[in-house]
Structures are given as C-alpha cells and as structure tokens.
Amino acid sequence: xxxxxxxxxxxxxxxxxxxxxxxxxxxxxxxxxxxxxxxxxxxxxxxxxxxxxxxxxxxxxxxxxxxxxxxxxxxxxxxxxxxxxxxxxxxxxxxxxxxxxxxxxxxxxxxxxxxxxxxxxxxxxxxxxxxxxxxxxxxxxxxxxxxxxxxxxxxxxxxxxxxxxxxxxxxxxxxxxxxxxxxxxxxxxxxxxxxxxxxxxxxxxxxxxxxxxxxxxxxxxxxxxxxxxxxxxxxxxxxxxxxxxxxxxxxxxxxxxxxxxxxxxxxxxxxxxxxxxxxxxxxxxxxxxxxxxxxxxxxxxxxxxxxxxxxxxxxxxxxxxxxxxxxxxxxxxxxxxxxxxxxxxxxxxxxxxxxxxxxxxxxxxxxxxxxxxxxxxxxxxxxxxxxxxxx
Numbered sequence: 001x002x003x004x005x006x007x008x009x010x011x012x013x014x015x016x017x018x019x020x021x022x023x024x025x026x027x028x029x030x031x032x033x034x035x036x037x038x039x040x041x042x043x044x045x046x047x048x049x050x051x052x053x054x055x056x057x058x059x060x061x062x063x064x065x066x067x068x069x070x071x072x073x074x075x076x077x078x079x080x081x082x083x084x085x086x087x088x089x090x091x092x093x094x095x096x097x098x099x100x101x102x103x104x105x106x107x108x109x110x111x112x113x114x115x116x117x118x119x120x121x122x123x124x125x126x127x128x129x130x131x132x133x134x135x136x137x138x139x140x141x142x143x144x145x146x147x148x149x150x151x152x153x154x155x156x157x158x159x160x161x162x163x164x165x166x167x168x169x170x171x172x173x174x175x176x177x178x179x180x181x182x183x184x185x186x187x188x189x190x191x192x193x194x195x196x197x198x199x200x201x202x203x204x205x206x207x208x209x210x211x212x213x214x215x216x217x218x219x220x221x222x223x224x225x226x227x228x229x230x231x232x233x234x235x236x237x238x239x240x241x242x243x244x245x246x247x248x249x250x251x252x253x254x255x256x257x258x259x260x261x262x263x264x265x266x267x268x269x270x271x272x273x274x275x276x277x278x279x280x281x282x283x284x285x286x287x288x289x290x291x292x293x294x295x296x297x298x299x300x301x302x303x304x305x306x307x308x309x310x311x312x313x314x315x316x317x318x319x320x321x322x323x324x325x326x327x328x329x330x331x332x333x334x335x336x337x338x339x340x341x342x343x344x345x346x347x348x349x350x351x352x353x354x355x356x357x358x359x360x361x362x363x364x365x366x367x368x369x370x371x372x373x374x375x376x377x378x379x380x381x382x383x384x385x386x387x388x389x390x391x
Contacts, residue, residue: 186218
C-alpha cells in the first residue's frame with residue numbers, strides 16, 4: 001500500500017484535520033509493508049482479525065499539552081502499540097528506527113498538519129505563534145504477549161496560550177479564522193490532556209481537573225468553546241506551615257480582643273457608666289425637672305430622585321458582559337456600526353469580535369450585513385439599508 005497524501009486544512013474545511021491525520025498516518029504506517037510490512041489498522045484505531053493473529057495493534061493515541069506560565073506549550077503525541085508476537089516486535093523496531101530518523105513519511109505529515117494550523121492561527125493573531133524544537137523518540141516495555149511499543153512526537157508551540165497578568169488563557173489558538181475549530185473530536189482510543197503549571201489553578205474550564213490536568217477522553221465532539229480554559233496563578237512565595245499557623249492564631253487572638261472591648265463598651269453605655277449615656281442616674285436639670293431636647297421629626301419619605309446627586313449615568317464596562325457591551329455601543333451609535341469600529345472601540349482582537357458577533361447573530365440579538373469588504377452590525381429592528389445614503 002502506498003502512503004496516503006498529506007492531510008491539509010483545505011481538504012478538511014469543517015473536520016478535525018489533526019485527529020484524522022493521526023489515524024490516517026497510523027493506518028498508512030502499519031499497512032501492507034510500505035514501511036514495516038505490518039498488517040493494517042482500521043480507521044477507528046481497532047485491529048482487524050489479521051492483526052489480532054500477530055500484527056501490531058494501535059491501543060491508544062494521546063495528545064498531552066504541558067502549559068508554561070509564559071504561554072508556551074510543550075506538546076507530546078504518543079502512539080502506543082501492543083506487540084503480541086516476536087514478528088510484531090521486529091516490525092515495530094523497523095518502524096521505530098525510521099521514526100527516530102524523521103523518515104517515517106506518514107508521521108511527518110502529522111507534524112505538517114500541526115504546522116498548517118499554527119501558520120493560519122499566527123496569521124490571524126497579534127502575537128507570534130509557531131512550532132519549534134521537534135523531537136522523535138521511541139521505546140519498548142514488557143515482554144512476550146505483554147510487550148508494548150511507543151512512538152513519541154514532541155514539539156514546542158510558542159505563545160499557544162495568552163497571558164493576562166496572573167492568568168493564562170487557552171482560547172484563540174483553538175480555531176482558525178477560515179475553518180473555525182481545528183480540533184473538534186476525539187476517537188474512542190484517543191485522549192487529550194492539558195497539564196496545569198505549578199502554582200496555578202483552574203479559574204474557568206468545561207471539565208473538572210484531575211491529578212493536576214484537564215482531560216478529555218474519546219469518543220468526544222468539541223465546539224468552539226469546549227476546550228477553552230483559564231488558569232490563575234499565585235506568584236507569592238508560600239509561607240512555611242509553622243509561620244502560617246502563628247499568623248492565623250495571631251489574627252484570631254486580635255479579633256477576640258476587639259470583640260471583648262466592643263462588648264464592654266456596649267455594656268457600660270447600657271448601664272449609664274459612660275458620658276452621654278441615657279441611664280436613670282443622669283442629674284436633673286435646674287428647677288428639679290429633667291429636661292430633654294425635643295426630638296427632631298424624622299422624615300421617612302425618601303429623597304426625590306433629583307435630590308440625590310445626579311451622578312453620571314455611564315455604566316462601568318467591567319460590569320457588562322461582552323454581548324451587553326456590543327449592544328451598548330450599537331445603542332450609542334444609532335443602532336448600527338461597522339465591525340471594524342467595534343474592534344477599535346473595544347480593543348478586542350478581530351477573531352474575538354467575529355466569534356462574538358456570530359454568536360449574537362445566532363441568538364437574534366444583532367444582524368450582520370456584508371457591504372464590500374466590511375460587515376455592518378445593527379439591531380434587528382434597525383433599517384440597515386439606509387447606510388448607503390449615510391456613507
């Protein structure tokens with residue numbers, strides 16, 4: 001069997017080209033002797049009957065992403081095979097040698113698929129996003145029927161995540177402007193793992209962390225938001241346990257003293273032992289009759305709205321959601337704006353604004369009209385045909 005042609009983004013406009021590439025590459029690498037003489041693996045990663053009789057069997061495929069505080073990520077892609085016979089072990093050794101020399105064409109196509117995604121993402125973002133430091137390794141463990149072989153492709157994907165102060169965000173590198181999400185599914189034998197950096201915790205994610213990582217196991221389908229995640233870090237140096245306990249007990253002790261002082265003060269006022277108290281021991285006014293100043297009438301009526309300082313009616317943008325902020329901009333600008341103007345007003349990236357507006361259009365919160373090379377955004381009840389006259 002001849003190796004299959006490389007998988008490209010153009011050939012897979014709406015599919016998970018990366019994972020399809022992984023399965024295709026493994027199928028081609030093990031098929032009919034083109035590289036190793038091994039018998040084939042089905043497209044879903046399971047072995048056919050001939051494989052079960054003695055050939056290499058792909059057991060699992062994992063994609064592990066180790067996140068760094070500076071936004072770089074170290075990717076490790078593993079293909080693990082069972083080697084139930086001596087013949088399958090020999091075949092794996094042949095494939096492993098070619099793999100480590102970077103001569104296993106089908107696996108080179110896998111790296112090419114990652115590079116295609118990186119180049120498209122880099123062209124659409126305001127930071128350099130590229131793949132570097134590729135390595136190819138292999139290894140075997142176990143003996144006899146329990147023997148396994150592993151091929152490992154590793155590389156650094158620079159600036160894959162965004163860094164915002166003490167937060168690391170994975171979002172805009174998960175999709176290309178032309179094709180949307182490039183990682184949209186996992187097969188039954190595949191797993192995706194995102195390792196959380198030391199000193200960071202999960203601020204927002206669609207799955208709960210397990211053993212210091214976010215994990216997705218196939219079969220699974222993803223949309224544009226499934227894999228998005230935000231991690232928040234604490235850059236302060238942790239205090240030794242002993243010092244922390246001393247400080248905690250010190251705070252508790254100070255609080256007890258304050259509460260006791262407040263309690264004594266309130267009891268003394270109640271018993272008339274402090275100046276200004278209203279106890280029965282107050283001396284009478286001259287003439288023998290205690291006097292008291294007449295209480296001023298209490299006005300229970302709330303102050304008119306106009307009398308309460310007419311402060312600015314502006315709303316803090318930080319209190320608004322992204323959708324509400326767009327709607328507020330439209331309202332201020334007569335119900336319609338160019339998409340480029342929204343990007344400039346919000347200082348968001350083109351990709352974020354495009355995805356946000358598409359979501360709002362699906363919810364019928366706004367309308368989009370293509371005029372030349374620009375998009376005109378408006379409320380659904382605004383007559384956007386008047387724009388030509390205004391321009």
